[in-house]
Amino acid sequence: MIVQDAKGSRHATTTSRPDFQIIAKTLDQAKHEELAMELTINDTSYEVQSDGETPLLWVIRDELGLTGTKFGCGLAQCGACSVLVDGVVTRSCVTPLASVVGGRITTIEAIEEDEIGKRVVEAWVDHQVPQCGYCQSGQVMAATSLLKENANPNDDEIAAAMTNLCRCGTYNAISAAIRDLAGETKEG
């Protein structure tokens, strides 16, 4: 197959992997060829080597070494891998790299640089939300995205937006923390 590397040059390998060149033609390929390997994460530009099909999650974790974003299921089921793309929560395990080229990606490592994200973290600390903590990067991302969309969500909106799984059962603490941020009265 033909793979494309960071510099946009191509080299052939002997594998029988799917050749997406054909497909890519039907997409906005010109754009991809120029930008495919340029990613903006936490306001830093990265040149990445992975091909466009690779889930963003693994580019972030393995290639860029940002391991705050977690792998839980790889199937859009748990939300542990949530990042923000242009401020909107996105499950990176089901986000092909090529689909986010040109987007502004924020990972948990930079969450405190975001004004709302910082408040979310403080609320998480106040409410002592995390237990094992493994889902919490994703939870913080989801909460930040929620508050960006709606600064004063009601309970139902919180429930509709917060769908990430937590095996440790921190759900009540999570909603309490968000309710707090929404300026609503805390519930015991």
Next chain:
Amino acid sequence: MKKALAILLVVLVIAAAIVAWFVTRLPSSPFDGQPRAEISNDLVARGEYVARLADCVACHSTPDSAPFAGGLEMATPLGSIFTTNITPDPQTGIGNYTLADFDRAVRQGVTPDGARLYPAMPYPSYVKLSDEDVRALYAFFMKGVEPVRMANRANTIEWPLNTRWPLAFWNVAFVESGRYEPESDKDDLWNRGAYLVQAAGHCGSCHTPRGPVMQEKALDETNGNYLSGALLDGWYAPSLRNDHNTGLGRWSEDEVVQFLKKGRNAHGVVFGSMTDAFNNSTQFMNDDDLAAIAHYLKSLPGDRERDGTPWQYDAASNEKLALSNRTDNPGARIFMAKCGACHAADGRGKTPWIPPLAGTTSSLAPQNASSVNVTLNGSGRVVTDGVPDSYRMPPFREQLSDKEIAAVLTFVRTSWGNTGGPVTSQEVRDLRERTDPASSNPIVLQMR
């Protein structure tokens, strides 16, 4: 009077005898009387390719059995049929078949002992196979496939419905007798495509609507029903005609080729039963044949009346997904919780890896079986060039109730310009009961 009765009796006896002869007779084959010929490796290789075109393996193998040893259960409302061992084992397989016997089975659905095959075996299509392809196929099954001793499993259809001789009449009524004849006013590419689609590819088995006795309503392009979309086994196989909404109207020939070769393109990804056809058959077709198929399919006119107003993306639906709006719209809410992460919040998917829901045939076709089925059960792994897909569709049957699936699919099928229309809980329940979730294991059926 007595005499009249006697004559009638004689007539009846003669008629019965004719029927008996007719339904058990061995139809003739052009290969009758031909001596067994040497089989060359080339011919075996050609036969293997024909077997790929005809997707023999999809039915005559299971993930657990040796290639072509049969045993796949095909559930019918009347009971189960099990596919047969077609390895060259003389006792349990087809090792004793002559080329003529093989021909009769493949093209006419008749076994050497005169028994009729259920048309689950797509002989109404295979009848169009050329003599050369049949000869090659025979070569492959005799020399390219390992003999496996595995007795066929008895079908579970009960008497009298298991009586198969009436199929002889069904065949007379619905199976055209001839080989594929090239249309002289069409070019070679078109004719090759027509041959592949109608004969080995047997695309009509799934994509052509069936009549009251399960016959395909059309067997070639001369009838507008041909490949116009059909419901089968809980899936809706969409139109392969130039229908803008429910067919290939918006696809280029290149995109048809991509779909059949890679399992995906900008419009969609194979799913449901097409996954098997792709995994085992279409991706193995050579580029010329795929181009021919695409060319032929794109020559089939659409039917505006059946298809409706051409779809256009309607961004207004995205409003319904906004947080404050979706709290009292269960469909929108479930969409964002379960579907949006992959298919994108605007329904456009992440093509070509994750298909759009906006404007896809399954969201536009009034028949909603595929929407319901794939949501309940997910889809099997798409294995392209030996490599399983990066992103699979998970089953939601354990997570969403009938009502919730109905709600989310109603949202999907009425948003972004989609005109498929609502889904009811009852429809979900019906399919839930008679389907199973797809395996997350990549299933690769071997032919050797």
Next chain:
Amino acid sequence: MLDTKNLERGDLASPTPTNISRRGFLLATAGVTAGALVLSVGLPAAPARAQQAGMAPGTRVPAFLEIRPDNTIRFLSPFNEGGQGIFTAMAQIVGEELDADPAAFLVENAPAGEDYKVMGAPFGRVTGGSMSVRSSFDVMRRLGALARQMLLQAAASRLEVPLGELATEPGQVVHAASGRKVSYGDLSETAMDLPVPDPDSVTLKKQEDFSWIGKPVARLDVRDKSTGRAVYAIDVKVDGMLHAAVQHAPRLGLTAGHIRNEDTVRGMTGVHSVHTLDGAVAVVAERWWNAKRAVEALQVEWSDPGAQGTDKRYMPADFSTAAFRERLANEPGEGKVAEEEGDAASVLQKAENVVEATYFSQFLHHAQLEPPSTVARFNDDGTLDIWLPNQAPEQFQANIAKVAGIEAAKVNVHSPILGGFFGRHFLYPEANPYPQAIKLARDVGRPVKVIWSREEEFLRDPMRPMAAVRMRASLDEQGMPQALDIVSACEGPTEAVFGHNPDKVDPTAVEGLTGKAYAIPNRRISQIYVKNHTTIAYWRSVGNSMNDFLYEAFLDELADKGNIDPLELRMRLLKGNQRLSTLLQHVVDLSGGWKRGPFDAEDGTKRARGIAMASPFGSHTAAIAEVSIREGQVVVHDIWESIDPGSIVNPAIIGAQINSAAALGTSQALLEDTVYEKGEPQARNYDLYPILRPDQMPRVHVGIVESGEKMGGIGEPGLPAVPPAITNAVSHLTGKRVRSMPLSKLTFDA
């Protein structure tokens, strides 16, 4: 030797070893960047210091504590943190006697070593059984006190004053007479070189003098876990490391034969090599994603040697949980007696009013959110560094040594914090990736990290046992239970892991059926051992996770048969048991008074409440659940739960743990069930194995009763009373007796 480049690129904290911030520290925990340096040279400091021979575990102060010049206190905890708050509790306990603010502590899990076997026989050291605090409370306090004593001694010589004139304030030694103060950080260097005093020479604080124990001290790890800085095993990175993904045999006991497309796969992007392992194949690649795609592509011919008659488990091709459940239900025999009192058999024989029912518990996955992983690195000096999620470092060290064929002393076990465990990370045959990582690292001559995808994890996750339990009871004229006969057909997790003894009952198979405080005069509780084809494991609250459901649900069935309110029945059966009566009343009060229902709630739903109790892991709990039915499925609105753990260390953590246990208990009651067909689990991810979602989480109201009795556990005890409280409410609301879980498999019309 360590890969810091990526981290810098990732804009993480500066990985400078000398400037250990909290952030840097947690990285250190996993041995990432500077951390590994810290682990190998910074600590354990003990071996470099004068060694005192024959010291009891938990007394060698320098093996546990390093007080830095900036007065931060690095503490090596014998127990691992997996969300239960043990690092914070340890800081509270040690800090209390050391006289140091727990907030100054940086805690990580200690390496393997005799010093850390602080629990005493038989466990030595495991993180499990909710035993950490209660088993080590005094030892760890004494450790803090010994350290304080050493600091005082160092200060005495530094200030040249008699020790008796010195006192401490948090983090410093004070000489009141001269008004001089010296921080612990300044004294530490000298103090840690002193011999550790005789443990009996120090006196521990009185409870009323506690500053931190018993207080809702903030958790130490919350900020790092809210900002992605906490490092788990799956995040560990060492220089030159390759990644590996595996494809397990579809069934246990199968071995990999020919791989049809090995050459093609070897040529795939990023692939380093293809390997055949025990019951699996693996691909090693530069990146995990490449390894994962490639390993999924491998077309392996698995060969089935059949059951080999060894201890190794073998999964036959026709195994199904449905058939196994039937088998358990019909397993003949009366079983081995686990608990007996009076003469249940003859009372039952003569009784007029006998109630009989078979109850079931289902197989469950741990489904911890962090998939298993291991990093293995062979070093030039013949040692092996290994990072893996684990609940028992010494046990792992011993086994790893065996697997690697080297001495245990050469195996450095690093135990990063756990992304959930619930019993998942003990030594389970076939269920841990480290043998794979070891073999791969050796074969490729470079460090290797193996990660199991969720699908591969669910294929090998050992399960909470399934049980079929035959219950028989008789009631007297007043409707009170007179005799109770319980036969559980089940393989217990302990016998599954450590070997079955035909002459003994596995207590972890029957706990929760046995040990109930109810005064039923005639009882016989027994177990029939039925070996599983699946692997079996501990799961949060172990046997109690199923047995308290089975028992307490049947108890409600008896209450209904005897026409006694279930609360009333429990109260009567606990008559004279002050502690449990108080607890039961406490939860009733917490819920605003006993209101069984059915009643109409404000939102128009019809609701009912159920009640249940449990006494797991040295603590006691009572729970009330309020449920309704929506579209045929159960909704749990509220759970009130009171716990009496004797005495407490951190009420805030207890509150969080009860929430957590309530979530898991609700999850198993409503949703969870591992189903096998044709020898394979049908669910390979959360898609077909749903776990509790946020919108299914009940409100949880926690009550703590501190009776002052012997200290019990916290992490697990909250769970067992929850499922029966829910099912009892459902049975009452719907009139349909619930004898199995999950409730999602049943339909109700309320």
